[in-house]
Amino acid sequence: MRRNTGRLLRGIALLSAVALGATACGGSDDDSTGEAVSASDVQAALEKGGTVTVWSWEPTLKSVAADFQKKYPKVKINLVSERSGDKHYTALSNAMSAEKGVPDVAQIEYFAVNQYALGKGLTDLASFGADKLADKYTPGPWNAVTQDKAVYGLPMDSGPMAMFYNKRIFDKYDIAVPATWDEYVDAARKLHKADPKVYIANDAGDAGFTTSMLWQAGSRPYKVDGTNVKIDFSDAKAKQYTDTWQKLIDEKLVAPVNGWTDEWYKGLGDGTIATLTTGAWMPANFVSGVPNAAGDWRAAPMPVWAKGDKSSAENGGSSLTLPALGKNKELAYAFVEYANSGEGVGTRVGEGAFPATKAELQSADFQSTKFEYLGGQEANKIFAESAANVASDWSYLPFQQYANSIFNDTVGKAYVSGTTLADGLKTWQDASVKYAEEQGFTVEK
Amino acid sequence: MSTPLTTASPAAPAKVPGRGAPKLRTTRRRTAGKPRRSVLLTVLTSLIVLYTVVPLVWLVINATKTQTGLADSSGMWFADDFALWDNIRDTFTYHDGVFGRWLLNTLLYVVLGAGGATFLAVLGGYALAKFDFPGKRGVFATVIGAVAVPGTALAVPTFLMFSKMGLTDTPWAVIIPSLVSPFGLYLMWVFATEAIPTELLEAARIDGAGEARTFFTVALPLLAPGIVTVLLFTTVATWNNYFLPLIMLKDPDWYPLTLGLSAWNSQAETIGGEVIFNLVITGSLLTILPLIVAFLLLQKYWQSGLAAGSVKE
Numbered sequence: 204m205r206r207n208t209g210r211l212l213r214g215i216a217l218l219s220a221v222a223l224g225a226t227a228c229g230g231s232d233d234d235s236t237g238e239a240v241s242a243s244d245v246q247a248a249l250e251k252g253g254t255v256t257v258w259s260w261e262p263t264l265k266s267v268a269a270d271f272q273k274k275y276p277k278v279k280i281n282l283v284s285e286r287s288g289d290k291h292y293t294a295l296s297n298a299m300s301a302e303k304g305v306p307d308v309a310q311i312e313y314f315a316v317n318q319y320a321l322g323k324g325l326t327d328l329a330s331f332g333a334d335k336l337a338d339k340y341t342p343g344p345w346n347a348v349t350q351d352k353a354v355y356g357l358p359m360d361s362g363p364m365a366m367f368y369n370k371r372i373f374d375k376y377d378i379a380v381p382a383t384w385d386e387y388v389d390a391a392r393k394l395h396k397a398d399p400k401v402y403i404a405n406d407a408g409d410a411g412f413t414t415s416m417l418w419q420a421g422s423r424p425y426k427v428d429g430t431n432v433k434i435d436f437s438d439a440k441a442k443q444y445t446d447t448w449q450k451l452i453d454e455k456l457v458a459p460v461n462g463w464t465d466e467w468y469k470g471l472g473d474g475t476i477a478t479l480t481t482g483a484w485m486p487a488n489f490v491s492g493v494p495n496a497a498g499d500w501r502a503a504p505m506p507v508w509a510k511g512d513k514s515s516a517e518n519g520g521s522s523l524t525l526p527a528l529g530k531n532k533e534l535a536y537a538f539v540e541y542a543n544s545g546e547g548v549g550t551r552v553g554e555g556a557f558p559a560t561k562a563e564l565q566s567a568d569f570q571s572t573k574f575e576y577l578g579g580q581e582a583n584k585i586f587a588e589s590a591a592n593v594a595s596d597w598s599y600l601p602f603q604q605y606a607n608s609i610f611n612d613t614v615g616k617a618y619v620s621g622t623t624l625a626d627g628l629k630t631w632q633d634a635s636v637k638y639a640e641e642q643g644f645t646v647e648k
Numbered sequence: 649m650s651t652p653l654t655t656a657s658p659a660a661p662a663k664v665p666g667r668g669a670p671k672l673r674t675t676r677r678r679t680a681g682k683p684r685r686s687v688l689l690t691v692l693t694s695l696i697v698l699y700t701v702v703p704l705v706w707l708v709i710n711a712t713k714t715q716t717g718l719a720d721s722s723g724m725w726f727a728d729d730f731a732l733w734d735n736i737r738d739t740f741t742y743h744d745g746v747f748g749r750w751l752l753n754t755l756l757y758v759v760l761g762a763g764g765a766t767f768l769a770v771l772g773g774y775a776l777a778k779f780d781f782p783g784k785r786g787v788f789a790t791v792i793g794a795v796a797v798p799g800t801a802l803a804v805p806t807f808l809m810f811s812k813m814g815l816t817d818t819p820w821a822v823i824i825p826s827l828v829s830p831f832g833l834y835l836m837w838v839f840a841t842e843a844i845p846t847e848l849l850e851a852a853r854i855d856g857a858g859e860a861r862t863f864f865t866v867a868l869p870l871l872a873p874g875i876v877t878v879l880l881f882t883t884v885a886t887w888n889n890y891f892l893p894l895i896m897l898k899d900p901d902w903y904p905l906t907l908g909l910s911a912w913n914s915q916a917e918t919i920g921g922e923v924i925f926n927l928v929i930t931g932s933l934l935t936i937l938p939l940i941v942a943f944l945l946l947q948k949y950w951q952s953g954l955a956a957g958s959v960k961e
Binding site: 472 | 715716719720743746811817898899900903908911914915916917918919920921922923924925
């Protein structure tokens with residue numbers, strides 16, 4: 204009971220905070236400094252010292268901050284890591300609208316960068332020379348943090364998708380590891396028939412997963428050009444996805460379990476959830492969240508829509524940004540650069556983060572890393588190949604956070620009632636269009 | 649406003665002073681000679697006991713498990729590994745011992761918030777019970793009305809107000825709203841009316857004691873059981889407070905335990921986040937221990953506080 208109350212209260216808190224944030228979103232319209240900041244300015248700031256407040260829940264930043272402080276003893280990194288996800292965005296939006304307590308560096312997931320950039324909440328890092336770093340990063344993440352020539356953050360990690368599967372279960376029932384989505388549906392049927400407790404995957408409606416699936420299939424439901432948006436889930440590629448996934452839902456082949464819950468962790472551990480198609484960052488979560496299934500899991504390329512095809516997509520991942528209202532911009536940029544492009548990357552990869560930088564992805568060391576959890580597999584080879592095959596022309600909505608929040612009320616219905624996935628997407632589209640118009644976007648029909 | 653925030657407090661809802669307790673006492677007296685047995689009542693009581701004890705038992709059992717043990721074993725029995733001491737150590741050392749900081753924060757909020765609320769309730773309750781002044785009915789209506797307004801409804805307006813005053817994200821944002829306890833005031837009022845004979849106050853006045861002295865030396869000792877009752881109420885309310893700090897505080901250094909544990913729990917929902925369900929569970933157990941201790945130690949006062957003032961001796 205206490206948990207339900209907590210959740211309800213949290214919901215109310217979010218609602219009220221969102222309402223607060225929404226009214227003030229257009230408030231801060233200054234501070235688009237076009238002046239270039241030279242490397243020597245940054246160096247001078249580092250020697251002068253100061254404090255940089257960083258809001259980020261990325262666990263590997265702790266070591267990076269310690270190293271950074273060792274290197275520049277006059278700089279203090281104040282890492283605030285207790286908030287994550289929605290709570291983090293609520294706090295960030297509130298601080299921005301109150302124009303008080305805004306951090307100097309904020310972690311923002313790729314899907315939400317657009318939103319904060321459009322609200323003029325973020326500093327354009329091109330003035331620091333960040334635009335010259337384009338070639339360092341893989342296309343998916345870089346595309347997510349840039350708009351035209353503006354760079355709103357440096358990619359911290361990335362989530363090229365792969366399919367993790369429980370080898371113990373697949374071996375037990377002698378089922379081939381699927382390489383295409385059609386084979387995946389077959390495998391789902393066989394698994395569930397062999398043991399009705401086993402599901403090929405969990406899916407109770409997850410906006411991030413659905414958009415990633417559309418991304419891989421080649422559907423481009425969102426087109427964004429400044430304040431002009433187009434939202435359309437009706438293309439043939441989207442249909443290809445909904446037709447296939449509908450089979451899994453209709454035949455009850457996916458477990459009705461939400462991701463990131465304790466039930467989910469349990470299912471991943473005891474073999475009742477047999478595959479997980481998600482970002483390459485997953486092994487770190489496996490190690491800490493599902494220690495009891497060590498050795499059971501392996502990685503495989505994400506199933507594709509046609510044999511021989513190699514398309515992939517990104518799922519998750521975040522960047523570090525400099526909020527426009529933050530202070531100590533030179534120091535803040537120096538830290539972000541250090542963590543996401545400089546020496547910090549090596550430290551973070553060493554601690555299990557999945558990089559967004561090409562050099563690390565292609566290094567022999569990285570590729571030959573053996574994952575003890577995955578039975579000694581050199582899984583980074585699979586992940587790096589996936590990263591290279593991500594189409595870079597995907598874009599999220601400038602209000603993706605809101606759109607994702609209504610996903611369960613629209614598409615989510617397909618998982619619990621007679622609504623089809625395609626109808627659900629249409630409802631989601633309509634609701635998103637309505638919201639876009641209310642917010643003053645020009646919606647192309 | 650703090651009272652309605654604590655619907656989760658274990659003892660608060662069932663006992664309304666002046667009703668449940670005295671009835672119990674008279675029943676016991678009457679049936680002392682020939683105890684009656686009721687199967688239905690026994691079964692019902694057992695169910696309620698189970699209902700309240702099972703979550704506690706679950707908490708204690710699972711606080712002894714490692715993260716692996718949690719996933720591998722059944723919830724209602726021990727895993728092979730007994731890791732309670734390790735868990736407790738890890739809870740206090742994780743993230744540079746932030747749990748200890750949260751514990752101290754909670755204590756600060758309880759001492760200042762609940763202590764202050766009790767103090768104000770005692771002063772106010774005594775005044776309302778023993779002094780006649782114009783507008784007393786109005787005060788009564790306001791207090792009763794305030795008891796009925798859920799704290800959640802006031803939280804957002806309070807936040808906006810505090811935000812204007814620049815108090816959000818400071819401990820005051822949690823302490824000041826906790827100082828107001830309409831329910832505590834009402835309780836003290838009812839209690840003071842019954843527990844302090846007006847004749848006694850008159851005697852004190854005739855003997856030449858000033859109002860302050862009368863209050864502190866004559867009234868206060870008589871009010872002790874009631875004070876403990878109100879103190880327990882407000883302590884539980886402040887200790888368990890989640891929603892108010894949630895919207896008021898951004899800086900994790902000022903989090904109370906409730907928010908801190910919730911933050912730890914949501915680590916499991918993030919990419920690369922360390923899953924520490926074992927520490928969340930152990931932390932929860934450690935969080936409720938002081939409350940359980942307080943209840944056990946103060947049980948005597950609590951019960952007599954509930955009963956006293958409800959019957960005319």
